[in-house]
Amino acid sequence: MAANDGRLNGNRAQPPDRSERPHATHAWQPRHTRYAHLTGWGIRLPERIVTNAELEAVVETTDDWIRTRTGIQERRIANDRETVTLMGFEAARAALNRANVLPSAIDLIIVATSTPEDIYPSSASKIQDLLGATQAGAFDLSAACSGFVYGLNMAAQAIRSGSINTALVIGSEVNSRVLDWTDRSTCVLFGDGAGAVLLEGSDQAGGFMDAVLGSDGSGAELLGIPTIGTTNLPEGRQMHKLHMDGREVFRFAVHIITESVRQVLDKAGLSLADVDLIVPHQANQRILSAAARNLNVSEALFYSNVHRYGNTSAASIPIALYEAEREGRLKPNDNVIVVGFGGGLTWAAAALQWQSVQERAPKGLAYRLSQGRRELQYITAFWRARALKTYRRLEAALRGSPAKHANLRESAPAKGKEESARDKR
Numbered sequence: 001m002a003a004n005d006g007r008l009n010g011n012r013a014q015p016p017d018r019s020e021r022p023h024a025t026h027a028w029q030p031r032h033t034r035y036a037h038l039t040g041w042g043i044r045l046p047e048r049i050v051t052n053a054e055l056e057a058v059v060e061t062t063d064d065w066i067r068t069r070t071g072i073q074e075r076r077i078a079n080d081r082e083t084v085t086l087m088g089f090e091a092a093r094a095a096l097n098r099a100n101v102l103p104s105a106i107d108l109i110i111v112a113t114s115t116p117e118d119i120y121p122s123s124a125s126k127i128q129d130l131l132g133a134t135q136a137g138a139f140d141l142s143a144a145c146s147g148f149v150y151g152l153n154m155a156a157q158a159i160r161s162g163s164i165n166t167a168l169v170i171g172s173e174v175n176s177r178v179l180d181w182t183d184r185s186t187c188v189l190f191g192d193g194a195g196a197v198l199l200e201g202s203d204q205a206g207g208f209m210d211a212v213l214g215s216d217g218s219g220a221e222l223l224g225i226p227t228i229g230t231t232n233l234p235e236g237r238q239m240h241k242l243h244m245d246g247r248e249v250f251r252f253a254v255h256i257i258t259e260s261v262r263q264v265l266d267k268a269g270l271s272l273a274d275v276d277l278i279v280p281h282q283a284n285q286r287i288l289s290a291a292a293r294n295l296n297v298s299e300a301l302f303y304s305n306v307h308r309y310g311n312t313s314a315a316s317i318p319i320a321l322y323e324a325e326r327e328g329r330l331k332p333n334d335n336v337i338v339v340g341f342g343g344g345l346t347w348a349a350a351a352l353q354w355q356s357v358q359e360r361a362p363k364g365l366a367y368r369l370s371q372g373r374r375e376l377q378y379i380t381a382f383w384r385a386r387a388l389k390t391y392r393r394l395e396a397a398l399r400g401s402p403a404k405h406a407n408l409r410e411s412a413p414a415k416g417k418e419e420s421a422r423d424k425r
């Protein structure tokens with residue numbers, strides 16, 4: 001491509017004199033810094049509870065081994081209808097209700113997942129359609145169990161820059177579909193579920209403070225799910241099935257929680273004494289106990305619900321945030337650290353101020369009215385999607401090919417003629 005085709009300064013021979021160029025009044029300027037507040041949260045869990053005792057009939061294991069080595073007592077397992085998209089959608093609806101925000105106000109939807117129905121279309125796009133979030137951009141984010149905190153950071157930074165105002169960050173997983181149910185070292189550990197948070201911009205200080213993100217791809221083989229692009233499947237691995245070197249990941253997890261919590265506190269200008277709750281990725285109670293020991297804090301500072309749900313990958317932190325709030329462990333203006341770690345290897349920690357803006361959700365008539373408007377948008381979204389599909393089918397049937405007059409063969413010989421004329425000359 002030509003560096004300067006003359007259109008910019010009207011003179012191809014002379015490069016533009018930048019010193020004399022008048023200041024562009026429309027030049028991009030950094031906008032006034034905004035704050036990203038967490039204003040809504042919601043979860044959706046499969047109804048089916050599977051206890052450790054039930055797993056004794058599936059693989060050679062015991063309730064005692066699972067409890068003492070992991071702290072897990074039961075997990076939720078999705079049925080065929082409970083997908084990443086549908087659970088993510090339900091969790092998002094709950095978050096919008098909590099924040100009293102309409103789907104049409106959402107600018108961005110990020111879904112952290114490793115178990116989507118499709119590589120693309122993204123689960124985020126499907127959730128955007130189900131919600132009727134017609135103004136939103138949407139994408140899935142792949143960072144394994146750290147994905148939710150990565151997504152939170154991406155969304156918060158977009159809000160803080162003034163680029164967007166409202167974002168949904170969802171973690172949703174159906175791990176049960178990628179488990180090898182004959183491998184006792186992994187199948188007893190994981191569960192399914194979804195959690196979502198809504199972030200909104202405000203001039204009021206607070207909300208998302210800071211984050212650290214990390215990756216160490218040299219540990220890629222320790223934890224993963226080989227998929228469609230895999231050409232050389234190592235022995236003992238199966239396509240679309242999760243594999244993990246538990247001991248190595250355990251060591252990495254304890255170290256990286258300790259390190260990344262310290263780093264994010266440092267970045268946010270906080271000390272451990274300022275922290276009201278640490279909400280970590282829920283993988284194993286022993287990991288959390290060891291990290292608490294390393295940080296020299298009480299284990300009670302680490303929120304845990306791993307006994308109820310096992311490891312729900314990218315969904316575990318938003319589910320834990322929701323439950324911590326419901327149990328009264330998170331109160332307005334509390335300082336919270338969220339910390340995720342997992343496949344990649346990846347890790348991410350963020351410092352947040354919980355619910356740092358005044359609740360806007362008036363209960364009573366006004367709330368019921370806006371709740372009605374939300375329901376109306378979901379119904380409209382359903383019919384809108386159907387109408388658009390029908391329109392596309394009709395348009396395709398009536399118009400046929402969108403480029404029926406374009407004929408590559410016509411232009412090819414023409415070029416050929418030109419070339420042969422040139423050759424003759």
Ligand code: UT7
Nearest residue numbers: 061062065069145184185188246247249250253283284342
């Ligand atoms: O979200 C991604 C992050 N994932 C994690 O953070 C997981 C990290 N890793 C862990 O949580 C633990 O390493 C595990 C829970 C996976 C395993 O615990 P461990 O204490 O590290 O056990 P191990 O792998 O050292 O295995 C000890 C024994 C082995 O038997 P031998 O070789 O000592 O005879 C295993 O075969 O326990 C055996 N074992 C089991 N026994 C009964 C492994 N799985 C089971 C099982 N039931 N389900």
